Amino acid sequence: MDREPGLGVGAVARRLGVAAATLRTWDRRYGIGPSGRSPGGHRRYTPADLARLEAMQRSIIAGAPPAEAARAALNEPPGAPPSPRGHGAGGNRIPLDEPSTGSDPAEARGLARAAMALDAPAMARLIRTAIARAGVAEAWDGLIVPVLTGIGRKYAASGDCVEVEHLLSTVLLGCLAEVAPPAEPLNPRPVLLACAPEEQHSLPVYALAAALAETGVAAVLLGARVPAPALAAAIRRTGPNAVLVWSQTARTGDPGWLDGLPGSRPVVRLLVGGPGWNRDRLPSTARLVTALPEAVTEIRSALTRP
Structure with a gap:
């Protein structure tokens, strides 16, 4: 019998990188909880309990539904190697891009694990920590893009992970919205951020708005699928310093309509x-930016242009 008093739910949550509420849910729904007791009668996770939870988490990360992962972990003898069958095959993990220089690969793996476990609190905690430590641009390039790209690859290969992408996107939008510009931004006239007509991938423009907010610049987000006439009307109405239009897919990347956008006084910078x-x-009036820091630099320079 183990002589150790065992671990409480908070300690196990920190060790596995999941929320304590997730562990309580797994205990309640799937019966994979603590089997030990402290001298005071409180439930505690034994080493065997922890091994089962780690096996369940491995299966979830590999793509198994939580109920199936729990059954496999409960039926697996303690100390057994991870099973290669079914959803537990290692090849079903999220294939991550190599994070950018200066980022933490373990952080990206942690976000991928939290995403596959549909653990929204853990995702939010990791994203907020990365933004607070390195800023939006580095967190975007080094943490968020590799995980989103990996989920996209998995979806393209198997059709799985739609729910993972949707939840991660929702959590990410919430974290980005927390990065607000100061009450008195640097720009008296707005910066407009929009997606091309029929373009639904809007996360990058929200990331750009947050990165601009960090530098004291306020932006107006028009979001996904902005028709050309609507963008033209917004330009005429607000007289922006700069406009950035995003296209993620070749289907939305025909730039023929950009020449029809109005200018403003002074002339708007079109990115x-x-x-x-x-x-x-x-068109010659449009400047292509290929990275988030470059977009921030170009927009800020438009604010200080004579």
Whole structure:
């Protein structure tokens, strides 16, 4: 019999990188909880309990539904190696991009694990920590993009992980919205951020708005699928310093309509971002930006232009 008093739910949550509420849910729904008791009668996780939870978490990360992962972990003898069958195959893990220089690969793996476990509190904690430590641009390039790209690859290969992408996107939007510009931003006239007509991938423009807010710049987010006439009307109405239009896919990257956008007084700086644009057909009035820090630099320079 183990002589150790065991671990409480908070200690196990920290060790596994999940929320304590998630552990309580797994205990209540699937019966995979603490089997030990402290001298005072409180429930405690024994080493065997912890091994089962680690096995369950491995299966979830590999793509198994929580109920199936719990059954497999409860039926697996203590100390047994991870099972290669079914959803537990290691090849079903999220294939992560190599994080950018200066980022923490373990942090990206942790976010991927939390995403696969649908653990929203853990995702939010990791994203907020990365933003607070390194800023939005580095957190975006080094942590968020590798995980989102990996989920996209998994979906393309198997059709799985739609729910993972949706929840991670929702959590991410909430974290980005917390980065607000100061009450008196640097720009008296707005910066407009929009997606190309029919472009639904809007997360990058929300990330750009948060990165601008960190530097004291306020932006107006028009969001996904902005029709050309609507963007033109917004430009005429607000007289922005700069406009950035995002295209993620080639289907939305025909730039022929950009020449029809109105200017303003002084002349608006027109930026385009994203991999979808047909670069050979971009009008001379549009400048392509290929990275989040570059977009921030270009927009800030538009604010200080004579």
